[in-house]
Amino acid sequence: MPVPWPEGGPWVLATTSASVDWQRAAAALAAASTVRAAALVFGSAERPGELLLGELATVLEAGDAAADPLSVDEAAAVVRTLARTHGLVLVVGVPGLLVPAGRAGWTPMDLAVAVSAPVVVVTGTGPDAANHASLALGAVAAHGLAAAVITVGDLPGDAAPAAVPAADAGAAGEPGPGDAAEQPVPEHEAGMPVTPAGRVPAGALPDDHAVAARRWLHPLLHASAGRPKGDTPPPAPQPLPPPATTSGKRVVLLLAGVFVSLSLVVCGLAFCQPAGQTDMSLEQVEVTAGPEGFVRPEPEPGDLARPGAAPGPDAGAASARPVAEICPQHRGRVTPARPDRATTRRVNAAWQRIEDWLAAHAPAGRRSLAPPAAAQTVDAAQRRMSVAFPADLVASLRRHDGVRPRSAGFALPPFYLPMPVADLPAEWLMLCGVLAEVFDAPESTWWDRAFVPFASSGDGGNLLVDQRPGRRGRVGEFFNEEGVSFDGWPGSVAELLERTADSLETGRPYAGRYRPRVTADGALDWDIV
Template sequence: MGRQWPAGGPWIIVPACADVNLSAAVAALAASASARVAGVVIGGDLTPDDWAGTWASLRDQPSRAEAITLISTFSATHGLVLIVGVPSLLAQAGREGWTITDLAAQLGAPVVVVTGETTDAADHTAKALGLLDRRGLAGAVIVVSDADSAPEALAALPVRPAGRVPSTSTVSPEAARGLLDPMLHASADPTPEPSVLSLSLRSASSGTRLVLLLVLVFIVMSLAAVGLALHHRPTLDDEPGTNGSSFSFVRE
């Protein structure tokens, strides 16, 4: 959709309509990645038993904060985090009424729309891509098919599909890469959050700078005091007693 597709991070996967084989597309995306893969299933009854990587499920209307926390935890140790939104883009995904579209916008994550070969599926796909475009989100389409070709349905899609995946079999990593556009071959490294050690070092560095600043201020004030004292000390030209001192000076 004209926006740059990231090499990793969080990617969201949603069905264009209810009768699409979402699991086949997820399995292909996970298998094609050279990055370390983790994933989160939000809603629904999908089981990630055949998917590569580490997976967790959020059911029973999770809060958006719970979803973000789990995704952030996975992102710290995995280059690709697949977020499978079993509800549609606009269906309520959790408490407080948030949707998968809201989650994608908050994460700035691209969205893979998984569609079928029927004309009805193509219509739903066009609506989903229009919604993503209005929200400023990158989108791509994967077609899950049973037949070798479906020219009518593919012609009805508003964009060229970024992959075609069979619905009946699990694909190997090599086969998955052949089925998907290279932009969907995730290869990014994890994006760890700042560690406690690095935070401590930054705090220690800030404390050191503060101490040095205080020392510099002390030195400047001391030099100023010394200069003031020298400026007011009596000289040999002063007359005895004129400065209120108990000392007297003898000229030779």
């Protein structure tokens, strides 16, 4: 069965040898897209050139693997962080898909599995191209991921540089309709199990690289979903509704023009490292400051007050406040929440119902639930974030510390994976940093330092609990291009778990919208009805 090709998000780009011009392939993918693109590069001795830097908003190179290697989970966290502010994230593995790239010998293939990313295999046009591409495609097929092939180099004979005119995305090794297209087959492609979805020629670049790139690459490789390439200022933000009027309203803030500095990404990820472990090593290469002509919109009369932004024509030019000032860490005497017996019993009862149903109907989902978090780990996260968690969230973490790494067997409706407590501070700080960098104020309609994320959708969204005074414990939904909404979400984590258990046991759609379903491999999924 064909595997759908995503229109954006993370794509793993792996070369078949160190001699393949991966930069030209990555630049073509970025140029052909309509979204802001980033690249995270592993294993390349070649620094990014002008062509690549000219097409990407952000380029990160992993530090020397021999000095301070990333674990696969840390690398996945970097990818997910970039995906929050970029529509396309190219994860580049040089010199190959199965070559170790980090701590404990993980490979780009392992990272593709961890973030559920399709794989773009980049090969040359030499006599070994078909053999090398076939080996890489076989590895991808074994993991059930989607794959495509791009060739880079001189095209022998009369072969055209244009991509295959019609081919559906599919699992590696499964030819699509385009494989039967009537067109000359270059000799180096004769042994490939699939027709390349892109042919990028060598030599001088055309005047309009974007137009040419879209011609070289099949439309499935034209990323279009997510944060667009910005050329207009963002709309004026709308205020969050007051506590008494949140029901039935949805807060929308289009995050056009948000260009997050890479120092934020690095700080956000290093922030969650336990004492005694090495920090992640990332090197900032290039970050664009923002779209030309970007101006901060003047506040409307109904907007929330924004301390620190003086009125006047130069108000929008003020420097962003430090992240530590917007979202302080270890600030004040935060008393970590400890659930009482009644709260613990209620949460455990809801989890027991969920566990029993999973064990009987979705065993892969039951296996994906992680063991309990240690009490001291939960306490440390609260002190670090300077926010006391609601007691029922603490009780839930003490029952299951999220889901196991690289496991998608269980999700809260409709697609939110419970996060381990070790990931909460990094997620919180990253979003607080966007607040500091973009909105230049401690209050915002988009995010608040008193929001505690606890489940992630992997595409820029999460579930959170609101710990602002007067609203403590309420569950809400966040997405980076929309902001926060509490519409339709329960008043507590305990209620969320109970409603989830009700839906599983009865088969009735959660909130009338999401019906539980068990996949062929025994995982829990939710269908939109």
